[in-house]
Amino acid sequence: MTSAIEQVQVFMEAGGPIMYLLALMSLLATTVFVSKLVQFLMLRLWGGSDREEALGLWRSGQGRAAVALLEGGGHPAAAIARYAMQLRLSRELNDAETREEVERVAGLFLDRLSSGLRLLAAIAMLSPLIGLLGTVIGMIDAFQALEAAGNKVDPSILSGGIWVALLTTAAGLVVAIPATAAHQLLDGIVERAGRAMEDAATQVFTAAPGLAQDRAARRVPAAAVLQGAE
Template sequence: MDAIEIVTVPSTADPLARIYELLGLGGPAIAAIALLSVVALALILWKTWRLAVLGAWNGGPCFRRAVTLWAEGHQDDALELLKGRCTIRARLARAAMLARCDPSLDDSSAQAETGRVAQSLLMQARSGLRPLELIATIAPLLGLLGTVLGMIAAFQALQEAGSRADPAALAGGIWEALLTTAAGMAVAIPASVALTWFDSVVDRLRHDMEDAATRIFLRPLSTKAGTKVLAAE
């Protein structure tokens, strides 16, 4: 008779039960770290979407084409190309072009207005980075705090047990305490990686905006440049 192979299907409740067990072992520290992990994930997803809306990874060709048109003396065409664009590069380039074309502003005033717009746009690009930086900083500290408190509790139990102390129980208390440090690092590492990535994206945006503003203000302005666009607005 052929042997019958019995396949055990893992219960779907086991992972959840294990998570609840770990939360209970870690105490308040690991509960706070778990909350931070949810907030960090939400911030990373939101920041990725926000940078995509601001055109961090697209909109570059149109922006560069407009700046090239401006540098070649086609001011009106460059302004029309950027009209209605909502990417951060395009908004800065258009603001710089309009400030340059405004007859009521001299070069220094136009540059000051362009700098003001650039700072406002970069603040939008950097929004949400401070909370993520805070999570990357305090998550391992919370883990360390939970470990220290757990070690204190373990050695207090060892002292109270006296000569009847069980080394296995002490080892169990220690690994339970170290669990919070591991959890804190597990949250802090992805948060730090995401923060570094977002910083590099914003730095690239800032560089592109500075380069475009410099090219726009270095190009001599043609007579009556931008008058059609300014009149339309």
Template sequence: MALTFLQIELPGEANSAAMPAATASMAEPTQETLSIMDLMLSGGIGGQIIMLLMVLLSIAMVYIFVNRMGAIKRANKIDPQFMKDIKDHVASGNVQSAINLCERSDSPVARMILKGLTRIGKPLQDISASIENQGKLEIQRLERNLPYLATIAGGAPMLGLLGTVIGMILAFQEMANAGGGVQIDMLAEGIYVAMTTTAAGLVVGIFAYFGYNFLVTRVESVIYKMETSSTEFLDLLDEPV
């Protein structure tokens, strides 16, 4: 008698066999990440031009800040003994020694006092006017290129916004050309690429803004020392003999 074995496939076993294939087909989509350089170059020709301008503005900003910082730091180095020595020389009638001391000191205060020393013998108002004129020249030297830094602080965000507007226009133009095949990822890609220029403009503008205000504060500190020293010198000349 032959025995016949029936092979019965259970529903659970069929589902178990189908699970790997289903799992493979339901694999999570990979997320594409872009580097900063990719974002900078993905905005089309208009966005690339804006980003190039941002790079140039960044270089100019760093150059102006470092250059002015060095000049202001040198101008702020004033020997505390300088004015005391000037007073001693003038009080003793040794004006030439005071002039020599000013010529050896490379600072705005020394140049202002030197201008006043060369006018000794003239009316006090003339001496004061010559010192004031020299002070204006020194302030102009200290503030050189600072307006450019202020322009970068205000102009960089505006350029970034312009790049964003251009990018948004191009993104909507591409969606219009796509007709009914517009997808949400197409819109999202166009938006985040366009926003890159605004972010870059804000970064450059913020650094330029804080750098400008920091330098202005340092310049005002030097100006205060210049005014104090010139007042001391004029008071010395105005003292009764």
């Protein structure tokens, strides 16, 4: 373990500032990935059984029971379905206004789910370019040293400069490959959550349960729907 750490330190010093920049980008990518996973786990993005049961109750005309079943549901689709149900039951807005309000809140929810993904995508795109920049700079230094040697050319000068130069390209790829995979994974999860939200809202609007008995249902503020998506 000690030798591996020492070897990494040697590579960092050989690669210069570019290596430290890539190390910082790697740390940022790891932080974003872990924080998004924690957020998704807290929102229970891999659940959905309660939502389907609640939508079944809604279709059968049991609006209040459906809303009650979704209380505390962390999945964005459950939160959007509950919000849409509460808006329809309260009858404070007509159907068109209700759809617009639900779409607005769903858009805000998706924005919060997607936060950080652009940074991850930028790291995945820029790290190979930064590594390549380090390689170009290293090659320039190597050939300058070769030129300065004049007639006393030592092949080790060139070979040593080349491997040090290529080190930053390798480091850039080491950062970019996991960052790209992490971005694709998280983006896929957000996309599935968005489709689930759209599906749940559509089911609420296409079903018409007996609303008369539920007119007293209380409308929940949009901020409460978004709670937990931070």
